Amino acid sequence: MTEEEIDETQIRRAGEILRGGGLVAFPTETVYGLGGDAFNPESSRKIYAAKGRPSDNPLIVHICRIEDLERVAARVTPEARRLAEAFWPGPLTIILPKRPELPAETTGGLDTVAVRFPSNRIARAMISAGGGFIAAPSANRSGRPSPTLAQYCREDLDGRVDMIIDGGQVGLGLESTIIDLTDTVPVILRPGFVTWEKLQEVLGNIDAGSLVPDLNDDTAPKAPGMKYRHYAPKGNLTIVDGEPEKVIAYINEKNRCHRAAGIRTGVICTEETKDYYEADLVKSAGSREEEETVARELFRILREFDDEGAGEIYAESFDSTGVGRAVMNRLLKAAGQRVVHL
Secondary structure, three states, X not given: OOOOOOOHHHHHHHHHHHHOXXXXXXXXXXXXXXXXXXXXXXXXXXXXXXXXXXXXXXXXXXXXXXXXXXXXXXXXXXHHHHHHHHHOOOOEEEEEEEOOOOOOOOOOOOOEEEEEOOXXXXXXXXXXXXXXXXXXXXXXXXXXXXXXXXXXXXHHHOOOOOEEOOOOOOOOOOOOEEEEOOOOOXXXXXXXXXXXXXXXXXXXXXXXXXXXXXXXXXXOOOOOOOOOOOOOOOOEEEEEEOOHHHHHHHHHHHHHHHHHOOOOEEEEEOXXXXXXXXXXXXXXXXXXXXXXXXXXXXXXXXXXXXXXXOOEEEEEOOOOOHHHHHHHHHHHHHOOXXXXXX
């Protein structure tokens, strides 16, 4: 199925499953989501069980009309309306106080709700068919790289969900930006394609938030991905930061040692450096001149390392501004914050 040629039979079937309390994996413009009826607490419990996800990790409620924000948020602030007008439909999630009828199971027990209006036409058709309010985290087992292809949903969730809609490769490849509007100053809880710079143009003063979560924080996370390790490949991932020549030399020396010990090695790099690495698997995520490409390819590359048996993986670091900030956020989580500074 494509956004240009939507299979209405599949969409109707998905809607029936969702209205009946079942789960459907589906494409969005960011990554594939695992959807259930946001107003059905049993559906949310099923999502947590299918993913193996901690139940205090809140789910994002997906809507298919801007006006439906008022059906899940108790108070829609002027800031929220400006952001919705500027970036919806699209890869932005807004946190607001929740309406009391929205189950605690969907919001991780919090009195706030995270809401997104995706731009993907397949997602919007399915949300509408399913009742208009679909709770959906990424469609992967908890801790694994988020899926950018339907095949990765099947690898992680086969037998755990009622339906998987194959919409091809997603367009962006990283989850939505999350901004919390419940504090005095809006704060970014997860960076994404809607960057701090873009949000500042609309709202002015915004807290850019932390690039990585505090994994030792015992409080309930206000948004997905703030507390638990995410996106991890099966192999050991280390980020190496420094001058390119030093980074290349360090990684190559480490890889020679690993290969001598019989360990399959991998490198995440860019077009500018790919020819300088010595490893079993060298994967370019794109050019540093086009960070959007790097973001789109990251999760696919992490999955491929799993498929190809990489035991030790090294990644170059990326800028902590613009979309590069989102790339580094995901890399740091995938590496368990393991970074070598040269």
